[in-house]
Amino acid sequence: MRSLNEHIREVRAFAPASVTNVSCGFDVLGFALNRPGDEVVVRRKKQGPMCISRVVGDANSIPTEVERNTSGAAILAFVKTMGLDDHFEIEIHKKMAIGTGLGSSAASAVAGVLAVNQFLERPLSKSELLPFALEGEKITSGGDVHADNVAAALLGGFIAVRSVQPVDIIPLHYPSQLACTVVHPHIELPTAEMRRILREQISLHDAVRQWGNIAAFVAGLQNEDLEVMRRSLNDVIIEPVRGKVIPGYEQAKEAALKNGALGSGISGSGPSIFALCDSQEVAQQAGQAMQRVFDELQIQSDVYVSQVNARGAEILEVKRKDERLKMKDER
Amino acid sequence: MRSLNEHIREVRAFAPASVTNVSCGFDVLGFALNRPGDEVVVRRKKQGPMCISRVVGDANSIPTEVERNTSGAAILAFVKTMGLDDHFEIEIHKKMAIGTGLGSSAASAVAGVLAVNQFLERPLSKSELLPFALEGEKITSGGDVHADNVAAALLGGFIAVRSVQPVDIIPLHYPSQLACTVVHPHIELPTAEMRRILREQISLHDAVRQWGNIAAFVAGLQNEDLEVMRRSLNDVIIEPVRGKVIPGYEQAKEAALKNGALGSGISGSGPSIFALCDSQEVAQQAGQAMQRVFDELQIQSDVYVSQVNARGAEILEVKRKDERLKMKDER
Numbered sequence: 195m196r197s198l199n200e201h202i203r204e205v206r207a208f209a210p211a212s213v214t215n216v217s218c219g220f221d222v223l224g225f226a227l228n229r230p231g232d233e234v235v236v237r238r239k240k241q242g243p244m245c246i247s248r249v250v251g252d253a254n255s256i257p258t259e260v261e262r263n264t265s266g267a268a269i270l271a272f273v274k275t276m277g278l279d280d281h282f283e284i285e286i287h288k289k290m291a292i293g294t295g296l297g298s299s300a301a302s303a304v305a306g307v308l309a310v311n312q313f314l315e316r317p318l319s320k321s322e323l324l325p326f327a328l329e330g331e332k333i334t335s336g337g338d339v340h341a342d343n344v345a346a347a348l349l350g351g352f353i354a355v356r357s358v359q360p361v362d363i364i365p366l367h368y369p370s371q372l373a374c375t376v377v378h379p380h381i382e383l384p385t386a387e388m389r390r391i392l393r394e395q396i397s398l399h400d401a402v403r404q405w406g407n408i409a410a411f412v413a414g415l416q417n418e419d420l421e422v423m424r425r426s427l428n429d430v431i432i433e434p435v436r437g438k439v440i441p442g443y444e445q446a447k448e449a450a451l452k453n454g455a456l457g458s459g460i461s462g463s464g465p466s467i468f469a470l471c472d473s474q475e476v477a478q479q480a481g482q483a484m485q486r487v488f489d490e491l492q493i494q495s496d497v498y499v500s501q502v503n504a505r506g507a508e509i510l511e512v513k514r515k516d517e518r519l520k521m522k523d524e525r
Numbered sequence: 526m527r528s529l530n531e532h533i534r535e536v537r538a539f540a541p542a543s544v545t546n547v548s549c550g551f552d553v554l555g556f557a558l559n560r561p562g563d564e565v566v567v568r569r570k571k572q573g574p575m576c577i578s579r580v581v582g583d584a585n586s587i588p589t590e591v592e593r594n595t596s597g598a599a600i601l602a603f604v605k606t607m608g609l610d611d612h613f614e615i616e617i618h619k620k621m622a623i624g625t626g627l628g629s630s631a632a633s634a635v636a637g638v639l640a641v642n643q644f645l646e647r648p649l650s651k652s653e654l655l656p657f658a659l660e661g662e663k664i665t666s667g668g669d670v671h672a673d674n675v676a677a678a679l680l681g682g683f684i685a686v687r688s689v690q691p692v693d694i695i696p697l698h699y700p701s702q703l704a705c706t707v708v709h710p711h712i713e714l715p716t717a718e719m720r721r722i723l724r725e726q727i728s729l730h731d732a733v734r735q736w737g738n739i740a741a742f743v744a745g746l747q748n749e750d751l752e753v754m755r756r757s758l759n760d761v762i763i764e765p766v767r768g769k770v771i772p773g774y775e776q777a778k779e780a781a782l783k784n785g786a787l788g789s790g791i792s793g794s795g796p797s798i799f800a801l802c803d804s805q806e807v808a809q810q811a812g813q814a815m816q817r818v819f820d821e822l823q824i825q826s827d828v829y830v831s832q833v834n835a836r837g838a839e840i841l842e843v844k845r846k847d848e849r850l851k852m853k854d855e856r
Contacts, residue, residue, distance in 0.1 A: 222737040356741035356757055357734070364741045364753055395726040398762075403688070404732070405739045406553040410687035410695045412743040422695055426687055431729075 196276045197315045203515045204237045205312040209304035209507035211290055211498070212297040212346035213374060213468045217429040217459035218407035222355045224297075224346035226503035227374060231347075232298065233510065234265050234305035235285035238313070244270060244280040251288040256302075260284070264299040265306035268330025272310050275326070282310065292334075294378050295462035297343030303330025304347040308507045320348055320506070324361055343462065350506025352415060369418040372502045373474045375455075375481035377446060378466040380494040383439060388463035391435055400430050420456060420472050427457025427470065440465045442491045449483035458484075474499060527607045528646045534846045535568045536643040540635035540838035542621055542829070543628040543677035544705060544799045548760040548790035549738035553686045555628075555677035557834035558705060562678075563629065564841065565596050565636035566616035569644070575601060575611040582619040587633075591615070595630040596637035599661025603638050606657070613641065623665075625709050626793035628674030634661030635678040639838045651679055651837065655692055674793065681837025683746060700749040703833045704805045706786075706812035708777060709797040711825040714770060719794035722766055731761050751787060751803050758788025758801065771796045773822045780814035789815075805830060 210231035214224035237247075246258045246266055260266035265286055273280050284306060292298040307326045311317045327344045345353045345363040356362040407426040414422030437443045437460065450458035450469035454476040458469040467484060471477040481497040488495040541562035545555035568578075577589045577597055591597035596617055604611050615637065623629045638657045642648045658675045676684045676694040687693040738757040745753030768774045768791065781789035781800035785807040789800040798815060802808040812828040819826040 219736065219740060221733045222740050354737065354740040354744060356737045356753075362741070362756060364744045366744055367748070392729060394729055396729050396732055398723060398725055398727050401727055401732045401735070401762075402552045405550065405736050406685065406687045408736045409550060409553050409685040409739050409743050410693070412740050413685060413695045413697055413747060416744060416747045417698070422687075425693060431732075 198313050199315050201514050202313050204513040205309040206235045206511040207305045207309035208233050208510050209301040209347045210503045212343045213461045214342040217427040217457055218411050220432050224342035225352040226346045226350045226506055228500040228503045230290040232289055232301040232305050233287040234309050236309040237283045239281050239283050244282050247283040248285045252291050255292055264330040264333050265302040267333050268303040268327050269306045269310045271329035272307050272326040295464045295466040299334040300331050300343035301347050303327045304507045312509055348507050350503050366415050368415045371473055373471045373477035374500055375469045375477045376466050376498045377484040378496045379488045381465045383465050396431055403430050424456045436460055442487050446484040446487040449487050450480040453480040453483045455480045529644050530646050532845050533644050535844040536640040537566045537842040538636040538640035539564050539841050540632040540678045541834050543674045544792045545673040548758040548788055549742050551763045555673035556683040557677045557681045557837055559831040559834045561621040563620055563632040563636050564618040565640050567640040568614045570612050570614050575613050578614040579616045583622050586623055595661040595664050596633040598664050599634040599658050600637045600641045602660035603641050603657040626795045626797040630665040631662050631674035632678050634658045635838045643840055679838050681834050697746050699746045702804055704802045704808035705831055706800045706808045707792055707797050707829045708815040709827045710819045712796045714796050727762055734761050755787045767791055773818050777815040777818040780818050781811040784811040784814045786811040
C-alpha cells in the first residue's frame with residue numbers, strides 16, 4: 195500500500211500516438227510520435243467513487259463508464275493495486291480518433307496511469323506502470339494483451355515486445371534523425387475485423403523471411419544503418435492481407451517510397467499508413483505525396499509529420515492544493 | 526575476367542564450424558566457432574581438369590567428384606565465373622564429421638573458395654566470395670540455399686541472414702566474452718530428414734513469439750545485455766519438433782542451463798547441442814554437464830569449447846613457386 199501526496203489536487207498528463215508493427219515486426223515493434231497524442235486530467239475529489247467527468251474530442255465514440263473506458267480501467271487497476279481510495283475524477287482530451295491504427299486507446303490508458311501515479315508520495319517508475327496501462331488496453335482488444343502501443347506511448351522511442359506474458363519490453367537504440375509521416379485516411383476499419391482477416395496459420399517459409407527482416411531491422415536501427423533499415427522494412431505476412439482492405443494503400447506506399455521514405459506500411463491495424471524517413475524534410479514530402487493519393491480517391495485524410503518521440507508520456511501540469519487556496523485569496 | 530598470380534603454387538585455408546538457428550533464429554542467425562574447422566589446400570597443377578586429390582578425415586562419407594563435393598563445386602563456380610583455367614588440385618582435411626549440425630559442408634566450401642581466391646592477382650573481398658561458397662553449400666541441401674553457416678564460417682562473428690535471394694548478410698555486434706560449448710553426440714540424423722519433419726505451416730501466434738525473441742536477442746547481442754539474451758534464447762517452433770528426435774536432448778539442455786549457460790539449443794539441424802555462455806569457464810562446466818548426460822545414456826560424444834570466432838575463415842599458408850625452386854637448388 196502506498197500513500198498519497200495530499201498536497202496534489204490535479205495532474206495533467208500527455209501520452210503520444212504510436213506506430214506499431216513497423217512492417218516486419220507484427221505485434222512486437224513500435225515507436226512513439228511527438229504528435230498527435232491524448233491528454234488525461236486526473237483530479238482529486240472529496241468523496242464518491244471514481245468517475246469520468248468529461249470527454250473532449252471524439253466524445254461519442256468512447257464509453258464513459260470507468261470500467262469500460264481504457265483510461266478509466268487503467269487508473270482503476272492502479273488505484274486498486276496501490277490500495278488507494280478511489281476519489282478521483284477523470285477528464286479525457288482525445289486528440290485523435292479511435293480505430294485509426296495510431297494507438298489511441300493505448301495513449302489514453304498511459305496518460306491516465308501516468309497522471310494518477312503522480313499523486314503518490316513516491317511515484318512508480320514508468321516501467322512499473324506498464325501492467326496498469328495494459329489493463330486499460332485490454333478493454334479495446336477484447337482481452338488479448340498487445341503491449342506494443344502501450345509500451346511505445348509510455349516509454350517513448352523504439353521498443354520491442356519480447357513477451358507479453360510476462361511483459362518484457364526491450365528499448366531499442368535508433369538514429370536520432372529518424373522522422374515519420376503518418377497519413378490517416380478517413381475510412382472505418384474496426385480493429386477486431388482487421389485481426390479476424392489474418393490467417394491463423396502461416397508458412398514457415400514466410401515466417402523465416404519475416405524474422406530475417408526483423409533481425410536485420412533491429413540491427414540496422416541499433417547500428418544507425420539506414421540502408422539496412424531500408425532493405426528490411428518488408429512485410430510478407432500481414433500487409434498482403436490487410437493492405438487490400440485499405441483503398442489506395444499500395445499507391446500511397448509507393449508514393450512514400452518514391453519520395454525517399456526508408457519504408458512504408460500499415461500503422462497498427464490501419465487504416466493509417468506510416469512512412470519512416472531519414473529526415474523531417476523527406477517525411478514532409480512523403481506525407482504530401484501520400485495525401486495526394488487519397489485526395490485523388492476523394493478520401494479525406496490527416497497527415498502528421500513527427501520525429502520519433504524519445505520522451506514518451508509526460509506530466510504536463512501538477513496543480514497543488516495550496517495553489518487553489520492562494521488563488522482563492524487573490525480573488 | 527581476372528588474372529592469376531603465377532608465382533603462387535599452393536594455398537591452405539581454414540574455415541570454422543558454425544552454430545546456426547541459435548534457438549530463436551531458425552535459418553537466419555549464426556555464429557562461428559574457433560574450433561573445430563576444416564582445412565582445404567588448393568594447388569596449381571600444370572594441366573588437366575580440376576580434381577580432388579586427397580581427402581583426410583571422414584574420407585568415406587564425402588564425394589570426391591569435384592561437381593558433387595561442396596568444396597569442389599564452390600571452387601569450380603569461382604573458377605568459371607572468374608574465367609580462370611581449371612588446373613587446380615584440391616586437398617580436403619575434414620576436422621569434423623558431416624551431418625553434425627556444425628556446418629561442416631559450409632566450412633569446406635568456404636575454405637576452398639578462400640584458398641582459390643588467393644591465387645588471383647587481386648583477390649576478392651570475403652563478402653564477394655559468399656555467392657561461390659553458397660554454390661558449394663547447395664550441393665548438400667538439395668538445391669535449397671541456406672546462407673547461415675556459410676556466412677558465419679566466412680565472415681566470422683555473429684551474423685543475421687536478412688535474405689537469401691538476393692543474399693543479404695548483416696554482421697551483428699556481440700559481447701566479446703561470449704563463449705560457446707558444443708556437444709556432438711554420435712547419433713546419425715540426416716539433414717534432409719531433420720528438415721522434412723518440420724511443419725510447413727505454423728501458427729501466427731507462435732511466429733509472433735518467435736519474432737519477439739529474435740528482435741530482443743539481436744538487441745541484447747548488440748547492447749551486450751546478457752540478461753536480455755538469456756530471456757530471448759527460446760524456440761517455440763523448431764525445437765519442440767526436432768528436440769524429440771535427439772535422445773537426451775532435454776536433459777542435456779537442462780544441464781547446460783543449470784550450469785549457468787545463457788541459453789542452449791540445437792545447433793543447425795542437430796544432433797549437436799550448443800550452449801551459449803558468458804565466459805569460457807561457464808562454457809567448460811556446461812559442456813562437462815552435457816557430456817555426462819550422454820555418458821549416462823551410453824552415447825559417445827565430443828565436446829568443443831570455444832569463444833565466438835571473430836575472424837572467420839583464414840589463409841593459413843601460401844607457398845610460392847620460387848620457394849620450390851629454392852628448395853630444389855638446396856638439394
